[in-house]
Amino acid sequence: MTNLELTDTAKKKSRSLKVGMLARVEGEGGLSVKIRNGIVQDVKLKIFEPPRFFEALLRGRLYSEAPDITARICGICPVAYQMSAVHALESIFGVTVGGQLRALRRLLYCGEWIESHALHIYMLHAPDFLGVDSVINIAKDHPDLVRKALQLKKVGNDIMNVVGGREIHPINVRVGGFYRLPTKAEFALLLERVKWARDAAYETVRWVSTLEFPVFEQDCEYVALHHPEEYAINEGRVVSNRGLDIPVNEFDQRFTEEHVAHSNALRGVLDGSKLYAVGPLARYNLNYKQFSPLTHEAIREVGFGAECRNPFQSIIVRALETLYACDEAVRIIEAYEPPDRPAVPFEPKAGVGHACTEAPRGILYHRYRIDADGLIAEARISPPTSQNQKMIERDLHNIVAQMIDKSDEEITLRCEHAIRNYDPCISCATHFLKSDITRLTT
Numbered sequence: 001m002t003n004l005e006l007t008d009t010a011k012k013k014s015r016s017l018k019v020g021m022l023a024r025v026e027g028e029g030g031l032s033v034k035i036r037n038g039i040v041q042d043v044k045l046k047i048f049e050p051p052r053f054f055e056a057l058l059r060g061r062l063y064s065e066a067p068d069i070t071a072r073i074c075g076i077c078p079v080a081y082q083m084s085a086v087h088a089l090e091s092i093f094g095v096t097v098g099g100q101l102r103a104l105r106r107l108l109y110c111g112e113w114i115e116s117h118a119l120h121i122y123m124l125h126a127p128d129f130l131g132v133d134s135v136i137n138i139a140k141d142h143p144d145l146v147r148k149a150l151q152l153k154k155v156g157n158d159i160m161n162v163v164g165g166r167e168i169h170p171i172n173v174r175v176g177g178f179y180r181l182p183t184k185a186e187f188a189l190l191l192e193r194v195k196w197a198r199d200a201a202y203e204t205v206r207w208v209s210t211l212e213f214p215v216f217e218q219d220c221e222y223v224a225l226h227h228p229e230e231y232a233i234n235e236g237r238v239v240s241n242r243g244l245d246i247p248v249n250e251f252d253q254r255f256t257e258e259h260v261a262h263s264n265a266l267r268g269v270l271d272g273s274k275l276y277a278v279g280p281l282a283r284y285n286l287n288y289k290q291f292s293p294l295t296h297e298a299i300r301e302v303g304f305g306a307e308c309r310n311p312f313q314s315i316i317v318r319a320l321e322t323l324y325a326c327d328e329a330v331r332i333i334e335a336y337e338p339p340d341r342p343a344v345p346f347e348p349k350a351g352v353g354h355a356c357t358e359a360p361r362g363i364l365y366h367r368y369r370i371d372a373d374g375l376i377a378e379a380r381i382s383p384p385t386s387q388n389q390k391m392i393e394r395d396l397h398n399i400v401a402q403m404i405d406k407s408d409e410e411i412t413l414r415c416e417h418a419i420r421n422y423d424p425c426i427s428c429a430t431h432f433l434k435s436d437i438t439r440l441t442t
Helices: 054-058 063-071 078-093 099-130 135-141 143-164 184-208 248-254 280-290 293-302 311-334 384-402 408-420
Strands: 004-007 014-019 030-036 039-046 223-226 237-240 255-258 267-270 351-359 362-370 376-382 434-440
Touching: 030 384, 030 408, 039 384, 054 063, 054 376, 063 078, 063 362, 063 376, 078 099, 078 351, 078 362, 099 135, 099 143, 099 184, 099 311, 099 408, 135 143, 143 184, 143 311, 184 293, 184 311, 223 280, 223 351, 223 362, 237 248, 248 255, 248 351, 248 362, 267 384, 280 311, 280 362, 293 311, 311 408, 362 384, 384 408
Parallel strands: 030 434
Antiparallel strands: 004 014, 014 434, 030 039, 223 237, 255 267, 351 362, 362 376
16 A cells, blocks of 8 residues: 655745555665755665564574574565575585485475566566556456466465475475475376466466566666576576676675665675676576576567566566476476485584575575584575665666656656566565655755
8 A cells, every 4th residue: 555645845946755655565665865956866765674683593593493594584485595594504514415306496496486476476566567556456357367376376385385395484494405305196286287387477478578668777787696507596606797707605705785874774785886686687687598498489479588677677577487487397396206315414514604596586695604513603694685775776766867857656656666676575685665755946
């Protein structure tokens, strides 16, 4: 629900606009824009939700508790937190998870991409393009569309349930593998529904490609994981379109976080000050060639290029990634043979470990320092929304500059849309949206 209070005080040489709370984002935050003499002077994305202190909560806990604790950070992308946690810890203990166990982890992540992307495409982002304020109003005119969206999301949840033990905050992930292996019979029950989801995802690509998009492109450094053999999800090197190519264990040497007074979430910067973007557009632009043949077929059919710099078209990229995730899930399920054991044996030891995985919203980095007793001495977690904050503010600055002669209401709606392009999970970064636009003529 958006509470809009507009006061036109043009005769007094200034105007102000306040939005009580933005709907269709996860969390709470605010936006402040200052315009003087027709020039944008300042844009602040204010994240005022209190910090949640998960990194402090992890200190002193046994390493094996990390996957379940970090999964509680988010109800939409818990698998991302679990995967980054277990990969970082496994790098300390010298554990290599391969074969069917590795494939199961990729399948679990595919389930999360499907449910998260379906939620954002249909429930959070589509209303912006259809000129309505919620999916409830979409359902009035297009009930079949919303029904399909809910079923698509449900298939993603079902994959998480079978592989992860439950749909929200899965409990079956452990360092070294899983606690329990799914059976072929469980997958046999799931396979036809995943194939249906693949068809539904293809139809979604066709539908979102017909939407009208604002003319807006960003020139920025896109950062994502890259794997030589597959569309990167769970592992790879950290690369960018401007030459960055580093192993994950160098992430915290290049990517640091800064604190600004208007945000309770830290903001990610590259090499001390540079802004960058993570998420579906970054993955698409850096890993386009590694989509499956079916996904490339869909790209050609809708006439989408190999590169996308318009963040408003991120809904198309998310639809393509949903199609890819469904296609990949079918491949993994059809090739599944239960391995001999659910987890790789290992001996915990002291050390420092790093990992990045691709959460639906972008790179999620974890680093842990473990002591000789297997206790977590230190943890760092950099969620994608924190990393994108600075880029979101630059997008907002440029969008307001483009629309300087428009009404405050039009500017506010476009800014809200622009923020939703990033599918921000402000709860993970610390929650969203109060806006305050002030125009001064002196």
